[in-house]
Amino acid sequence: MKYIILVVLTLVAGCTSGTNKATGSNGPAISADRVVVYYSSPAHSKTVGQVSAHSFGGLIFQDAGDDALNEIRLQAGKLGANGVVLYNFDTVPMWGAYVRGEAILVSP
Numbered sequence: 091m092k093y094i095i096l097v098v099l100t101l102v103a104g105c106t107s108g109t110n111k112a113t114g115s116n117g118p119a120i121s122a123d124r125v126v127v128y129y130s131s132p133a134h135s136k137t138v139g140q141v142s143a144h145s146f147g148g149l150i151f152q153d154a155g156d157d158a159l160n161e162i163r164l165q166a167g168k169l170g171a172n173g174v175v176l177y178n179f180d181t182v183p184m185w186g187a188y189v190r191g192e193a194i195l196v197s198p
Contacts, residue, residue, distance in 0.1 A: 108143035108161040110169050110193065117170030117195070125163040128175045132196055139193040141165040141174060146186030155179070158187040166193035 116138045143161035145154045158179075166174040171193035181187045 106143065106145040106157045106161045108141065108165040110139055110141045110165040112139040112169055114138045116193075119170055120167045120172060122160065122164040122167045124172060125166045126173045126196070127159065127163065128173055128194075131175050131192075131194065132173070134197040135173060135194040136197075137192050138171050138195050139166075139169040140190075141169070141193045142188070142190045144186065144188045154187040155181055158189045162189045162191055166191070169193045171195055 114137050141162050143158045143165060145157035145161060162174055162176075173194045173196045174191045175194055176189060176191045179187070179189050
């Protein structure tokens with residue numbers, strides 16, 4: 091019975107994980123709320139790393155997508171990036187959302 095309750099709570103609450111890999115020179119970490127999501131590389135940007143995130147955000151796919159985007163912004167911020175260019179954004183029934191991208195530093 092305890093295991094059934096644990097599984098149900100995991101489905102409702104969800105979980106999120108992410109990774110980052112520096113590929114260029116990175117600066118000090120910045121807050122995820124300062125990381126902008128792009129769908130193509132803006133002018134005056136340089137790559138600082140690769141980032142990914144996976145989320146099973148519960149029973150609603152929108153929650154999984156939002157959680158994955160928040161996590162990829164967090165991972166980019168850890169590399170000192172102020173932007174992330176998304177390569178793919180997939181949502182799969184019963185699996186959640188998976189996002190991959192390139193962490194970038196955008197100059198003014």
